[in-house]
Amino acid sequence: MRFRARSIAILLMSTLSITACSSSNSDDSATGTTGAAASCAPSSGPVTLTYTTWIPNIEKVVDVWNKANPDIQVKVQTGPNGNGGTYANFFNQLKAGNAPDLGHIEYDALPSFRVQDGLADLGGCDIVSQSKDKFVDWTWNQVTFGEEGHVYGIPQDAGPMALFYRKDLFEKNNIPVPTTWAEYATAAEKVKAAGGYITNFSQSDINQFAGFVWQAGGHWFGNDGTNWTVSMADDATKKVADYWQGLLDKKLVSSVPPWTPEWDNAYNSSSAWTWVSAVWGANSISSGAPKTSGKWAVAPMPQWTAGDKAAGNWGGSSTAVFKSSKHPYEAAKFALWLNTSTEALTLLNKEANLYPATKEGASLPALKEGVAFYGNQPIYDVFAEASTQVKADFTWGPTMTKTYTDASDGFKKAVTGQETLLKALQDAQASTITTLKSQSIPVKE
Amino acid sequence: MAAFKLPKYAAMLVMAVFTLYFLTPLWWLFIASGKKDGQVTEGHALLPDNFALGENLSDLFRYNDGIFLRWMANSIAYTVGAAAIGTLLAGMCGYALAKYVFRGRELLFNIVLGGVLVPATALALPLFLMFSKVSLANTFWAVFLPSLVNPFGVYLGRIYAAASVPDELMEAARIDGSSEVRTFFTLSVRLMAPAFVTIFLFHFVAVWNNFMLPLIMLGNERLFPVTLGLYSWNTQVNQHPELRALVLVGAFVSLAPMVIAFLSLQRFWRSGLGAGSIK
Numbered sequence: 001m002r003f004r005a006r007s008i009a010i011l012l013m014s015t016l017s018i019t020a021c022s023s024s025n026s027d028d029s030a031t032g033t034t035g036a037a038a039s040c041a042p043s044s045g046p047v048t049l050t051y052t053t054w055i056p057n058i059e060k061v062v063d064v065w066n067k068a069n070p071d072i073q074v075k076v077q078t079g080p081n082g083n084g085g086t087y088a089n090f091f092n093q094l095k096a097g098n099a100p101d102l103g104h105i106e107y108d109a110l111p112s113f114r115v116q117d118g119l120a121d122l123g124g125c126d127i128v129s130q131s132k133d134k135f136v137d138w139t140w141n142q143v144t145f146g147e148e149g150h151v152y153g154i155p156q157d158a159g160p161m162a163l164f165y166r167k168d169l170f171e172k173n174n175i176p177v178p179t180t181w182a183e184y185a186t187a188a189e190k191v192k193a194a195g196g197y198i199t200n201f202s203q204s205d206i207n208q209f210a211g212f213v214w215q216a217g218g219h220w221f222g223n224d225g226t227n228w229t230v231s232m233a234d235d236a237t238k239k240v241a242d243y244w245q246g247l248l249d250k251k252l253v254s255s256v257p258p259w260t261p262e263w264d265n266a267y268n269s270s271s272a273w274t275w276v277s278a279v280w281g282a283n284s285i286s287s288g289a290p291k292t293s294g295k296w297a298v299a300p301m302p303q304w305t306a307g308d309k310a311a312g313n314w315g316g317s318s319t320a321v322f323k324s325s326k327h328p329y330e331a332a333k334f335a336l337w338l339n340t341s342t343e344a345l346t347l348l349n350k351e352a353n354l355y356p357a358t359k360e361g362a363s364l365p366a367l368k369e370g371v372a373f374y375g376n377q378p379i380y381d382v383f384a385e386a387s388t389q390v391k392a393d394f395t396w397g398p399t400m401t402k403t404y405t406d407a408s409d410g411f412k413k414a415v416t417g418q419e420t421l422l423k424a425l426q427d428a429q430a431s432t433i434t435t436l437k438s439q440s441i442p443v444k445e
Numbered sequence: 446m447a448a449f450k451l452p453k454y455a456a457m458l459v460m461a462v463f464t465l466y467f468l469t470p471l472w473w474l475f476i477a478s479g480k481k482d483g484q485v486t487e488g489h490a491l492l493p494d495n496f497a498l499g500e501n502l503s504d505l506f507r508y509n510d511g512i513f514l515r516w517m518a519n520s521i522a523y524t525v526g527a528a529a530i531g532t533l534l535a536g537m538c539g540y541a542l543a544k545y546v547f548r549g550r551e552l553l554f555n556i557v558l559g560g561v562l563v564p565a566t567a568l569a570l571p572l573f574l575m576f577s578k579v580s581l582a583n584t585f586w587a588v589f590l591p592s593l594v595n596p597f598g599v600y601l602g603r604i605y606a607a608a609s610v611p612d613e614l615m616e617a618a619r620i621d622g623s624s625e626v627r628t629f630f631t632l633s634v635r636l637m638a639p640a641f642v643t644i645f646l647f648h649f650v651a652v653w654n655n656f657m658l659p660l661i662m663l664g665n666e667r668l669f670p671v672t673l674g675l676y677s678w679n680t681q682v683n684q685h686p687e688l689r690a691l692v693l694v695g696a697f698v699s700l701a702p703m704v705i706a707f708l709s710l711q712r713f714w715r716s717g718l719g720a721g722s723i724k
Contacts, residue, residue, distance in 0.1 A: 052664055054677065056685055057509065077664045080673075084680035085660045092570065092661060096577030100664070259683050261485050280684050287686030290484065315684075353685070 040125035042329045046071045049331055051319075052090070053104035054081045057351035061344055065337060072330045074102075082106055083401055094118045094324065101325040102335060105153060106317040107142040108207060108396040111221075113320065114145065114152055115398040115441055120321040120328045123150040128332050134340050138392040139357040143318050145223065145395060152320060154335040155357035157348075159278030159315030160386035161211050164285060166273045167297035167375060169196070177299050181243060184302045188252040191273050197254040199274045200266055201244055203411045205258055206404040208277070211312030212240045214394045216304055221397040227444040228436060230397065232407070232429040233422060239304070241421040248415060255415035264288035276301060278314035279355040279383040286373040294372065298379040300386060311386035313394075316357065355383065362387065399435045406431045471700075478694035485693070501694040513695055515667060516674035520653065521702060522585075523670055527592035528648040535595045535648070536641055539602020540633055544610065554603065560596035566657040573661045587662040588670070592652045598644040605640030606633065642713035649706055671699045 051062070051074050062076045077100065079086050087109055093099035094116070105113060113119050122128040123144075128151050132140055139155035163178070170177055170187075173194045178184035188198035202208055210220065218236030222229040233241075247253045254272060256263045266272040267289035275281060285296060301311050319335040321328050338344045345361050348354040356362070362384035370376035397403055410424020436443040469491075477485045479498035488494030505513050542554050572591050576582040581590075610633045618628040634641070659673045669677070675695050678688045 054681060056681065056688070059509075078666045078677070079664060079669075080660070080677035081680040084677065089661060089664060092573055093577075093582075093664075096574050096582065098577050098580075098582055283686060284683065287482070287689075290482075 040122065040128075040329045040332065043327050046073070047327045047330045048073045048075060049102060049325075049327060049334060050075050050077065050100035051102040051334070052077045052079065052086065052100045053319075054078055054084075054086060055104065055348070055352045055354070060351055061338065061347045064343060064347065065334060069334075072334060074334055082109055087112075087401075090118070090322070091116065094322065097324060099322045099324050101321060101327060101331045103320050103322060104156070104317055105320045106315065107139075108210075108400045110143065110153055110318060110320065111145065111396050111398040112400065115439075118323055119152040120323045120325055120331075121150050121152060122154075122321060122328065122332050123147075125151075125329060125332045127329075127336060128154070131336055131340060134358050134360065136357055136359055136387050136390075138313070138390045138394075139316065141392040142316070142396075143320075146393070153318035154320075154332070154339050156317050156319050156339045157315075157354040158357045158387055158390075159211075159280055159313050159355065160383045160390055161215070161276060161278050161301050161312040161314055162382050162386050163299045163301055164275045164277060164281065164296055165299060166270065166292070166295055168295040169194070169270065169273055178302050179300070180306050181302045181304055185243070185247065185252070188247055189250075192252050196271050196273050197252070197266070198247075198272075199253050199276065200258065200263060200272050201248060201253045201255050201415060202258040203255055203415045204408045205314075206407045206411070208314050209240070209244075209407075209411075210394075211278070211314040212244075212276070213237045213312075214391060215301060215310045215312035216240050217310070217391065219394060221395045223395065224444075227442045228397065229444050230429050230432050230436070232403075232425045232432070237425060238422060241425055245414070245421045248417075248421075268292060279380070279386075280315060280353060282371065282374070282379060283353055294375050296374045297377050298374060298382045300382060309389050310391065311389040313390045355380075355387075397432060397436075398441055399432060399439070402435050403428055403432045474693065474697050474700075478690075478697040480690070480693070482687070482690055485689075498694070501690055502698070505691050505694050505698065508691055512666065513671070513674065513691075513698075516669050516671040517699065517702075519668060520670040520672070520699070523588055523592060524649055524652045524702075527589055527652045528645050531593045531595045531648045531652075532598060532641055532645045534593060535598030535644055536602045536606075536634075536637060537629065538599045539604075540606040540610070540629060540637070542599070543603045543606035544612070544615065544633075554599075557596045557599045560594075561600065565651075565655060569657045569661045572658065576662065582662055583664050583668070585668060588655075588659050588668075591658060592655065595644070595648050595651070598648055601640060601644050601647070602637070605637055605643075609636045609640065639713050642710050646706065646710055650703070653703060671695070675699065 049072065053076065055078070058076055058078060062074050066073055079089070082105065086104070090099060090103055090105075090113070099118070110119075129149075131154075135155050136158065139158055143153040143155055144151050165177060169191075173190065175187050175190045175194075176183070178187045184198070191198040213220065213236055216236040216239055218234050218240070220230065220232045220234075220237070222231070231237075244253075248255065254266060256266055267275070267285060268291050270292065275285065277284070282298075286293070300309075303310060319339060321331040321335065325331050338348075339356070340358050340360075342360070342364070345354075345356045345358065346364055346366065349356070349364060349366050355367075356364070361367075362380070367380040367384070368378060370378050407424055407428035410419065410427050411421065413419045414421045414424050433443055433445060473491060476491055476493060478501060479493060479496045480488070481495045481497040481500070484495065538557070542550060568591070573582055573587075576587045581587050614632065614636075615628060618632055623631070653670075654672065656672050656676070659668075659670050660676075663669055663673065666674070666677070675692055678695070679692045682689045682692065
């Protein structure tokens with residue numbers, strides 16, 4: 001099913017790039033022009049906003065808002081996830097002039113909407129610029145792209161990463177829990193000797209790999225105000241790629257396709273012992289490997305240098321206001337309530353397992369409790385700390401769907417030994433540059 | 446006689462193997478949709494194990510205020526409505542092309558045939574932009590109206606009309622004073638009945654499986670057909686694993702209308718295919 005979703009995404013994106021070409025001629029926004037943010041005046045009279053997302057049970061959250069705000073009613077629409085079709089629909093709707101007021105956009109997709117000039121700049125809204133300090137620094141940077149005075153969305157959730165590991169097996173085999181990547185590699189040998197794999201290397205979760213690179217201080221994309229730069233094989237990335245290549249070469253990690261029953265089974269049958277994953281991964285393990293309940297624990301992500309405190313991020317999204325919205329002020333007001341108020345964050349966490357992007361969100365009562373599946377460890381404390389350790393300067397490119405596909409094609413070859421991870425990343429960089437050029441997005445080589 | 450029996454058994458064996466081949470995935474789906482919490486890797490893959498189909502069904506029908514039942518109703522409305530009207534249109538068009546000689550007949554027919562070659566997927570985006578212009582995107586009509594058109598049905602209609610409606614009979618009807626429209630509805634429709642069933646079934650399947658058009662046209666979950674609804678759940682299984690059980694049992698339930706349509710109409714269909722093959 002993953003394959004089908006992916007081919008549909010590619011199909012949609014290819015129709016997209018056609019529309020992209022035709023509309024980007026006079027479009028200098030691709031470069032992130034600086035200038036005054038749009039005005040943000042409140043509308044007079046009652047307003048109805050439309051909001052498209054794929055969060056399950058979002059209706060329950062929006063109902064709370066609608067009851068309290070009779071003058072700003074929000075109509076919510078849900079559908080497939082972003083790459084499953086909703087992003088393509090947003091682009092089509094922007095072109096046809098019937099886009100919703102607000103949309104759910106993941107951080108890695110936000111630049112593609114910015115490049116197409118589809119997002120309202122909320123930098124001119126006082127209520128938005130005053131909220132900056134409520135959000136964890138790096139999430140704010142994901143929605144401003146580092147441009148002072150401009151805001152292109154309200155951070156919603158985050159995916160700080162940590163190490164999920166089988167506490168029982170590590171203890172039984174006297175393997176210390178790794179705190180550095182070097183220790184992790186040593187542990188991998190011991191786990192192999194004990195008859196397991198330390199983890200499964202994902203051949204298709206390029207955003208997870210990006211999380212590793214993010215932690216190591218790499219930068220895949222940059223924008224100097226005019227030109228994009230692509231550096232998917234910089235020194236930090238090279239270090240990460242070589243490291244995992246080493247584990248793959250020594251057959252210390254398995255390479256089952258992720259998110260398949262086979263992959264669940266590797267965890268359920270105790271053949272895979274750890275997973276370096278995001279906060280939302282806690283649910284993936286507990287539902288995919290029910291037999292291992294109570295045997296897991298969470299530790300901070302292994303570090304490149306002993307004593308460092310750096311974490312990566314995998315996933316996370318924002319609530320953006322589209323440029324075509326006639327009510328940016330009201331839309332921003334709703335988006336702020338949705339993503340900062342304790343009542344909304346509590347509901348979003350309860351109904352959809354979202355991990356908030358705000359500083360205060362980390363202390364929601366539900367995120368302070370011990371989790372039975374993890375031996376009653378209050379695991380979210382680990383992620384709360386990790387969230388503060390994510391570097392703020394990682395930028396996504398404007399064509400991530402294509403970049404992910406290209407990199408993952410190479411990764412698939414790498415796990416079968418036909419090429420290396422580094423080569424796959426270099427190839428992905430080259431084809432990303434080609435894609436940017438074909439969409440008339442200025443790029444510096 | 447013994448010499449003839451062997452090939453018959455062999456043929457039966459081949460059929461049995463193929464039947465097994467086609468039914469196994471369905472059986473797997475049945476077993477998987479009964480697994481508790483969608484744990485498809487738990488227990489035996491092809492034997493009922495942890496069987497909780499009833500529980501899964503009630504979860505499915507209750508989830509999000511019974512949105513699944515709404516999707517099923519939508520699918521049936523899109524499919525039966527479009528297939529019924531589309532069949533009538535295609536049948537009439539095919540009949541006209543077969544039975545009346547007029548200038549440009551072949552050109553018209555070839556253009557319609559050309560329509561068979563254009564994949565519906567390629568038309569979805571242009572249709573979306575057109576429907577947006579008239580403010581009909583994201584409505585029931587956005588999916589229903591484009592689904593009425595069925596060039597392959599026109600082709601079938603023409604072939605069947607040529608084969609099953611004799612010119613002599615139409616001539617007799619004319620002499621008796623029947624108008625052309627009346628002749629069509631009272632005489633030709635009956636002669637072409639097997640063809641209509643065939644076109645209806647083809648159209649039914651095509652609309653039921655049409656995925657791209659609703660994906661692009663619809664943003665409102667309450668208008669989704671069941672295919673799109675299940676797909677949208679399935680895109681979220683990674684982060685919301687509780688949806689997996691619903692996707693499996695939902696896929697199983699969504700087969701029912703198709704099975705019913707085929708079982709109840711296959712008798713007509715067979716005779717329709719037969720009638721088309723003689724000429």
